[in-house]
Amino acid sequence: MPSSRAAPRLSGHLPALDGLRGLAIILVLIEHFVRLQPATLLERFVCRGAAVGWVGVDLFFALSGFLITGILLEAKGGERFFRNFYLRRAFRIFPLYYGCLLLVFFGLPHLGVFGPDETRNLLHTQGWFWSYLSNVMIARAGSLAVSPMQHFWSLAVEEQFYLVWPLIVWLLPRRRLKAVCLSALLGSLAIRMTLRVLGAPGAVLYVLTPTHLDPLAAGAWLALAAREPGGLDWVKARVPGALALGLLGIAAIMLTAHGPVVETLAMQSVGYPLLALTCAALLAGALTGPVGSPLGRLWRSKVLGFFGRFSYGLYVLHPLLLLLVAWQGFDVAWFAQRAGSQLLGQVVFAGLMTALSVGVALVSWHAWEQPFLRLKSRFPMRAPSSLREDGKDGKDGKVVAGGAALAQV
Numbered sequence: 001m002p003s004s005r006a007a008p009r010l011s012g013h014l015p016a017l018d019g020l021r022g023l024a025i026i027l028v029l030i031e032h033f034v035r036l037q038p039a040t041l042l043e044r045f046v047c048r049g050a051a052v053g054w055v056g057v058d059l060f061f062a063l064s065g066f067l068i069t070g071i072l073l074e075a076k077g078g079e080r081f082f083r084n085f086y087l088r089r090a091f092r093i094f095p096l097y098y099g100c101l102l103l104v105f106f107g108l109p110h111l112g113v114f115g116p117d118e119t120r121n122l123l124h125t126q127g128w129f130w131s132y133l134s135n136v137m138i139a140r141a142g143s144l145a146v147s148p149m150q151h152f153w154s155l156a157v158e159e160q161f162y163l164v165w166p167l168i169v170w171l172l173p174r175r176r177l178k179a180v181c182l183s184a185l186l187g188s189l190a191i192r193m194t195l196r197v198l199g200a201p202g203a204v205l206y207v208l209t210p211t212h213l214d215p216l217a218a219g220a221w222l223a224l225a226a227r228e229p230g231g232l233d234w235v236k237a238r239v240p241g242a243l244a245l246g247l248l249g250i251a252a253i254m255l256t257a258h259g260p261v262v263e264t265l266a267m268q269s270v271g272y273p274l275l276a277l278t279c280a281a282l283l284a285g286a287l288t289g290p291v292g293s294p295l296g297r298l299w300r301s302k303v304l305g306f307f308g309r310f311s312y313g314l315y316v317l318h319p320l321l322l323l324l325v326a327w328q329g330f331d332v333a334w335f336a337q338r339a340g341s342q343l344l345g346q347v348v349f350a351g352l353m354t355a356l357s358v359g360v361a362l363v364s365w366h367a368w369e370q371p372f373l374r375l376k377s378r379f380p381m382r383a384p385s386s387l388r389e390d391g392k393d394g395k396d397g398k399v400v401a402g403g404a405a406l407a408q409v
Helices: 002-010 015-033 041-075 081-106 116-124 126-130 134-141 150-171 174-197 202-207 214-226 231-256 265-288 294-299 302-309 311-327 332-339 342-378 385-391
Strands: none
Touching (some): 015 041, 015 265, 015 294, 015 302, 015 342, 041 150, 041 342, 081 116, 081 126, 081 150, 081 311, 081 342, 116 126, 126 134, 134 150, 150 174, 150 311, 174 202, 174 214, 174 265, 214 231, 214 265, 231 265, 265 294, 302 311, 311 342
């Protein structure tokens, strides 16, 4: 049976997904660490290439949609479904997030990192961050530049997704959940177009959860499709076409955009769905592709796997390090002046910032996050007892797959 062949591919630890996380965080780091003031054609090319790094956030969203949906599907009908899910999420996300907020709001202002006006504005807006509503704050302001902690908008989107999606998965049968995912894609497009007609800035369409459901819905749809009889085989056959369509479409939009790509009609209409398709296709390819192929080896490489394992800490902490480094005057211009080349200064700056970010993320992981993560084992996401007995499905004896892999989330 196709289903019996497909199911084991979702079980156990999946190194390829670590590789995808690694790619996502590297893209984000490139975007944030390239801070050139371009004066030559080559420098403009570097800056434009680095600006594409924002798509790494959508890859994170697609991974979240896939993995979280898998967790919920495997545990649906089990004991303490909601309690255990939310406690596990809290142990994974809250310690670093709220620890970072304590540092930003109660530590950095006393160090003089911000000027008086910046400090006042930061403290005035802190409620949005404590409540995971920073994306709403950005939308109200119409600009991502409203706060030095702007990168937390994506964490707000994920938390808002976690609030709603478990209930939907619990209430609806699997066959209807795929329709919900497709409806979310279409609904997100409709809301974006409505807001654009009303004159909303591109930042609003980018950061709000209802307008950025595309990758989350695509990842969730893939999790559902992969668990159907023969689902992974069906998905595998369509990966090359989907990936080609998505990449070509996104490349065309980005190459023809004048100004910020998120402000363009092309990106707001077909661009976000194409990007979601690309992320889902990359994810599906990593799941189904041959381990020995060039891409299979890439997704399982030690470098991408390392960055993927510590991607959450890297994402949360690297903007704070940028603030501290800039506060001390060590920006690209400082390195460029001493290196005699802006490009060389940029390379040195990016390399040092990456090394510093990795070092701080490692310390955070081992000294702060790990004690909380160990608590997750006390609240396992269990399948219903009828499916758990002897690791088999009570109806037809098929092995229940996916729990071990998804427990890594």
